[in-house]
Amino acid sequence: MNRTLQYRGNAENAGMRIGDFLRSQGYSRHVIIHLKKTEHGILLNGEWAYVGQTLKEGDVLEVHIIEEEFSEQIVARELPLTIIYEDEDLMVINKPADMPIHPSINNYDNTLANALMWYFEKQGQPFVYRCINRLDRDTTGLLIVAKNILSGGILSDMSKKREIHREYLALAEGKVPESGVIDAPIARKEESVIERCVDFEKGNRAVTHFWRLDEWNGYSLVRLKLETGRTHQIRVHMKYIGHPLTGDYLYNPDYRILDHQALHSWKLAFRHPITGEQMQFRADPPWWPVGTEFSGF
Structure with a gap:
């Protein structure tokens, strides 16, 4: 992968060392070392440059990321x-x-x-x-x-x-409360490599916010946001409040509706790492409503 980025010297960055300027743009020490080892990785006004050189107004700084x-x-x-x-x-x-x-x-x-x-x-x-x-x-x-x-x-x-914002949709058994917050610590279940459980003595704090959006034939469509990011957090928390996800082979192996857990990362929002542009994406779940058209919200 080759990527070329160009920056211009202005009143705001004039006098800054190139290395300091790059760090202000999100370049880590690891990335800067990679650039220093790359032939023509850093160019100032078309000439190879050291990270210790300073920028002046009107300068053109080019970075060539070559992998x-x-x-x-x-x-x-x-x-x-x-x-x-x-x-x-x-x-x-x-x-x-x-x-x-x-x-x-x-x-x-x-x-x-x-x-x-x-x-x-x-x-x-x-x-x-x-x-x-x-x-x-x-x-x-x-x-x-x-x-x-x-x-x-x-x-x-x-x-x-936690600057990347995600929302999930899940299909849970029963009528889930209209909204709520689950604040229950999660730990690895004893004698299991994979399975987790709520454990108020050994667990790490885990917080899940949820809202019931719709109902269908004894199931609830639930929107969820995570305040923490523990392994299997949504699956464990929903089982803990008595509304496990359908089709979950670990926590609720009921495959009458689906042959896999009904959990979907449906919304994603973040700032573009290079341009800074705010980005948002949405993908409707493939499983709701079962047999009917998903109306969205």
């Missing part, structure tokens, strides 16, 4: 891939059910990473896999993939600061 390596452990596979948005810096993907995010021992070639490797291999482009927000294997919906080392670093930092 020729690729994720060697990820094999390319032609798999379903729905791209909602793509530019030079990032992609927004609508992930289907039964697709893990990362390869593992039992999921070597059936993941989102494999699908993206195939996508870029067809274009003859090297690709380093940088998935910003994780979704469980059977959770559907929107997630972000960074396309270069700079956007990846900025987006990861935004994720840690």
Whole structure:
């Protein structure tokens, strides 16, 4: 992946060292080291430049992000891939059910990473896999993939600061209360590697906000926002209040309606890591209402 960015010296940044200016734009130490090792990685008025040089008004600073390596452990596979948005810096993907995010021992070639490797291999482009927000294997919906080392670093930092805003839709059993907040700590369940549970002694604080939007044949359509990001948080919290998600193989293996958990990342909002533009995406769930048209809201 090659990415060229250009900046101009002005009254605001004049006198700043190039390294300090780049850091103000979100360049991490790791990215700056990468640029220093790249031939013509940093140019000032067309000439190779040190990060210690200072900017003047009217200067033209060019940054060339060149990545020729690729994720060697990820094999390319032609798999379903729905791209909602793509530019030079990032992609927004609508992930289907039964697709893990990362390869593992039992999921070597059936993941989102494999699908993206195939996508870029067809274009003859090297690709380093940088998935910003994780979704469980059977959770559907929107997630972000960074396309270069700079956007990846900025987006990861935004994720840690909870500046990437996500909303989920879920199909829960029974009539869920109209709205509420679940504040119940979550811990790993004893003798289980995967399963989590509410544990007020050993758990980490977890907070989920929810709103009931609709009802259908003994099920509720629920909108959810996370205040924290614990593993399986929505699934565990909804079971805790007596309204587990239908089709959840770990916490409620009832497959009368769906063969996978009815949890969907439907709304995503964040600031573009390079341009600063506010971005918002939406993808309606593939499973609601069952057999009828989704009206939206």
